[in-house]
Amino acid sequence: MKYGFLGAGNLSSAIIMGLLKSGFRSEDIFVSSPHSAAILSKRLAINNVDEDRLLADCDLIVLAFLPEQLDSIVQQVGSEKFANKLIVSVLGSTSLKELTEFLPTAKIVRVLPNVNAEFNNSLTSVAFGQNLSNEDLKLTKNFLQAFGTVIELAERDFPAFSAIAGSGPAFVALFIKALQEAGIKQGIDSKESLQIALHTIKGSTENILQSGKTADQLVKKVASPGGSTADGFESLEENHFIETVNNAILATINHGRKKFR
Numbered sequence: 001m002k003y004g005f006l007g008a009g010n011l012s013s014a015i016i017m018g019l020l021k022s023g024f025r026s027e028d029i030f031v032s033s034p035h036s037a038a039i040l041s042k043r044l045a046i047n048n049v050d051e052d053r054l055l056a057d058c059d060l061i062v063l064a065f066l067p068e069q070l071d072s073i074v075q076q077v078g079s080e081k082f083a084n085k086l087i088v089s090v091l092g093s094t095s096l097k098e099l100t101e102f103l104p105t106a107k108i109v110r111v112l113p114n115v116n117a118e119f120n121n122s123l124t125s126v127a128f129g130q131n132l133s134n135e136d137l138k139l140t141k142n143f144l145q146a147f148g149t150v151i152e153l154a155e156r157d158f159p160a161f162s163a164i165a166g167s168g169p170a171f172v173a174l175f176i177k178a179l180q181e182a183g184i185k186q187g188i189d190s191k192e193s194l195q196i197a198l199h200t201i202k203g204s205t206e207n208i209l210q211s212g213k214t215a216d217q218l219v220k221k222v223a224s225p226g227g228s229t230a231d232g233f234e235s236l237e238e239n240h241f242i243e244t245v246n247n248a249i250l251a252t253i254n255h256g257r258k259k260f261r
């Protein structure tokens, strides 16, 4: 099996690193792009080829450029080269319907991974096009599961999923930074403060995942009435923490709507 990536930016790099960690062979991975493919192929010892060769040789092809480039890249390459090819699109805002208009004879899967793919920890949503065989479905699932967890989702839920799971790592990183900076302000060394923030978030996530509790149940367990956590929690509520996060998710979703519809 050969896997090709049209586009060699942040997401391709994260996915390919995840694939290599899970045992995919570097000689089976191909990238193509004007500039970054050459750098990435050197860094990860994978193949850098032109798009014609990538489309001819690869069994599964990932579209990993920017959504607004779809039209020009398909024109440049020629839509006939995608005929009967298994195409996995990560183009954030581009629907199966739009992809099918550009690539009417391809077998298309729409996915939204995130950069945690690098550590085999992506949560990837997937929606399958119409004309895929059982073999195509199996192949795609094996590919996606190699760099994380896969969730089959209706396309109408992709914008919210994208804002939470795709952009979410940036929002979580900001919360990590906020905890780290609070520690630094209290006199803790920057490195130690980062470790404290990271392990607190990791431990809390594992706690909820492994216990099957809700987030509210964990809050209740830590924030006993009248205790110190309850005071901190009240301050977050007074400052509209939940609403602030919700607004950030809405702003992310609305950006996609403004730009691409």
Ligand SMILES: NC(=O)c1ccc[n+]([C@@H]2O[C@H](COP(=O)([O-])OP(=O)(O)OC[C@H]3O[C@@H](n4cnc5c(N)ncnc54)[C@H](OP(=O)(O)O)[C@@H]3O)[C@@H](O)[C@H]2O)c1
Binding pocket: 006, 007, 008, 009, 010, 011, 012, 032, 033, 034, 035, 036, 037, 064, 065, 066, 067, 069, 073, 090, 091, 092, 093, 112, 113, 114, 115, 166, 167
């Ligand atoms: N980053 C994320 O967390 C994330 C999450 C979910 C979905 N996505 C989606 O993933 C896609 C890529 O995102 P990204 O963050 O990886 O973007 P990026 O880092 O900006 O990479 C874009 C890539 O597109 C390549 N490209 C430009 N023109 C090309 C052409 N003619 N042929 C082939 N490749 C070409 C660029 O290559 P050169 O540098 O050589 O020009 C670059 O490697 C986007 O559609 C985005 O919506 C990203």
